[in-house]
Structures are given as C-alpha cells and as structure tokens.
Amino acid sequence: MQRIALARRPSGHPVAEDFALKTDPMPAPAQGEVLIEVTHLSLDPYMRGRMDDVKSYAPAVQIDGTMTGQGVGRVVTAPGTDFTSGDLVTGMTGWASHAVLPAAEVRRLDDALPPSTALGVLGMPGFTAWTGLREYGRPKAGETLVVAAATGPVGSLVGQLAKAAGLRTVAIAGGAEKCRLAVESFGFDSAIDHRAFDDASSLRKAIAAETPGGVDIYWENVGGKVLEAVLPLMNVHGRIPICGAISWYGGTEDCADRLPAVWRSILVKRLSVNGFIIFDHWGNFPTFLQEVSPKVAAGELSFLEDIAEGLENAPAAFMAMLKGGNTGKQIVKVAN
Numbered sequence: 001m002q003r004i005a006l007a008r009r010p011s012g013h014p015v016a017e018d019f020a021l022k023t024d025p026m027p028a029p030a031q032g033e034v035l036i037e038v039t040h041l042s043l044d045p046y047m048r049g050r051m052d053d054v055k056s057y058a059p060a061v062q063i064d065g066t067m068t069g070q071g072v073g074r075v076v077t078a079p080g081t082d083f084t085s086g087d088l089v090t091g092m093t094g095w096a097s098h099a100v101l102p103a104a105e106v107r108r109l110d111d112a113l114p115p116s117t118a119l120g121v122l123g124m125p126g127f128t129a130w131t132g133l134r135e136y137g138r139p140k141a142g143e144t145l146v147v148a149a150a151t152g153p154v155g156s157l158v159g160q161l162a163k164a165a166g167l168r169t170v171a172i173a174g175g176a177e178k179c180r181l182a183v184e185s186f187g188f189d190s191a192i193d194h195r196a197f198d199d200a201s202s203l204r205k206a207i208a209a210e211t212p213g214g215v216d217i218y219w220e221n222v223g224g225k226v227l228e229a230v231l232p233l234m235n236v237h238g239r240i241p242i243c244g245a246i247s248w249y250g251g252t253e254d255c256a257d258r259l260p261a262v263w264r265s266i267l268v269k270r271l272s273v274n275g276f277i278i279f280d281h282w283g284n285f286p287t288f289l290q291e292v293s294p295k296v297a298a299g300e301l302s303f304l305e306d307i308a309e310g311l312e313n314a315p316a317a318f319m320a321m322l323k324g325g326n327t328g329k330q331i332v333k334v335a336n
C-alpha cells in the first residue's frame, strides 16, 4: 500500500519537501475491522492545521504519520462485521491507497449518487454549510449574505441555501472564471473578484456597491483582506458565523494590531459572532443527509468537484488549494 506521510512541519505555506510518498506492507484487518481500498480522497483546508504541532481541537499528525483525511472506497475484507467485499464506504482513511478502520467508524454509502459527493456537498463541507447557516447565520428572507471562497464546497452551498431562503447573495471569489461560476452555477446575485483589489478599502467599495442595504450575514471563510473589507458594511444585529480563516492558515500575517477595531464593531453593531467547529454537530448529520441528498439528486442544488489524479499528486493539489488553485471541492482520485 502507498501513503503520504508528513515528512516535516511546514514553515508558512507547505512545500513539496514537507510530504513523503511511502510504500508499506498491506495492512490486515482484525475481527471487527474493515480493510478499504480508497478510490477518492478529500483534501480540506483544515489539514494545514494538523501539520503544526500546536494545541487545537484535534491532534496534530506526527512526523512520518499518514496525513489525516477522509476517503471513500470499496471494502476488500471485513471479518466479523456487517460489511462485505465490494461495499461502497467512507471513513477517515488518511492520504493512503488502503486503510484499516474499526467497523464502527465506517459508513456505508448510497450508490445512487457519485461516491465523491460524500466528501463534498453531501459530506463534511456540505454539512458545515447547512449547520452553520441555520444555527449561526439564521437567515431571513430579504436579507443580504456575503461569502468568500464562494465556489468551494462550503461557500457554494451556503450561497445556494441562502438564496433558496430568499436572501440576496454576494460571492467573493478568486478570478473571473470563479466569479462566472458563482453566478451561473450557484445562483449568486453577484460576484466580486477579491484578487482584483490590492487593499481592503477598494474591495469594500466594490462590495458596498453590490450590497446597497448593507450586509446581514457575513459567512467567514477567509479572514484577512475580505474580513477587513466587509466588517464596516455589517448591519446592526448582523451575524458572522466564523467557519474558517484560510488567508491566515500560513501563519505569516500578524492581525493582532487590528483587533481593537474589530472588537469595537462587534459592540457598536451588536453583532452575533459565532466560531464553530463542525465536529461538535455530528448528531445532526442524518437530518442533513435526509434534507439535502434528495435536492442534490434532483439537481436543485449544484456542486462542483476538482479531481486530481493519483495519490502521489495529493500534496501538489493540497498546496494549490490553499492558495485558490482548486475550482470546486478538491478531491484526489486514488483508484478506479
């Protein structure tokens, strides 16, 4: 079997030397365990955090350990379990061609939809969008929502769910092509290319022009320049679900000097600002699937996937995704 290991801890943005492709003997499942041949692997921004040895909501990957990640694949053998060879399943396989997991940590997939959807629109990112918008965005018809990384799996579903709830939706995305996709594939009312603006104040003018009634929900995915641009546009009693802050994941930008201004805005505008981590909400996952799967199957909700070929190309796809190189949910096809 092959796997991608963490070779060393990155300093700032990861580089190729931080990863290593390893070949190990094929693992054998014990009673109650499942041997999975991975076909598709999910690449997610949170994995950047796992590469640092810092206290967080989940443990760091150890040096020479397999990079953490969710995969889908087929059962090879599963002694003493309800799974049989060939079953389509998902679990935390890591960046690997094969994985052995306890049966209780493996979920059987409905094969009516492409299995890769279990990693994006019908997986952790989609569930994040659905949960955060309901619980912390609390959308009301007639309001305005702004979201960045708008063509990614989280942002694109946030936008579509908000639009369906009767909101005006404004996408922030990197580049003209992603802006076109945001409007044409995901139904955003307008889209703004954040890369076309050098500073927060010029980006703010562009966002203000598309949000004449102000911003009621700013879905925070990126932090940095976009946050600085949007914050002064927030309406009184606005909501900011803090889902991610990818522009700071490299750890190179110091934002401490801006904190007092941000803090004051939260007071003056009486904003509800909620950080959330989706792992706290898994109990609602079946309800999410029940509600969202039929809409995806019927084509009422769109999704976009960017598929890299081959496990050995996972590090390059991951490094590119952190800088916006992906168009849609980043997946690696590991096997047929």
Ligand code: NDP
Pocket (backbone or CB within 6 Å): 044, 045, 046, 124, 125, 128, 148, 149, 150, 151, 152, 153, 154, 155, 172, 173, 174, 175, 178, 194, 221, 222, 224, 226, 242, 243, 244, 245, 246, 247, 276, 277, 278, 279, 321, 322, 323, 324, 325, 326, 328, 329, 330
């Ligand atoms: P995406 O597939 O959207 O990939 C990340 C995107 O971030 C890039 O494509 C790029 O889009 C954008 N980006 C990167 N750098 C910058 C920057 N400096 N400024 C603005 N945008 C940038 O990711 P996901 O949909 O999977 O995740 C979106 C966010 O949600 C992430 O921050 C992630 O960490 C977070 N998340 C949080 C969870 C939680 O439990 N709280 C769970 C899941 C995800 P573009 O080219 O359009 O700028």
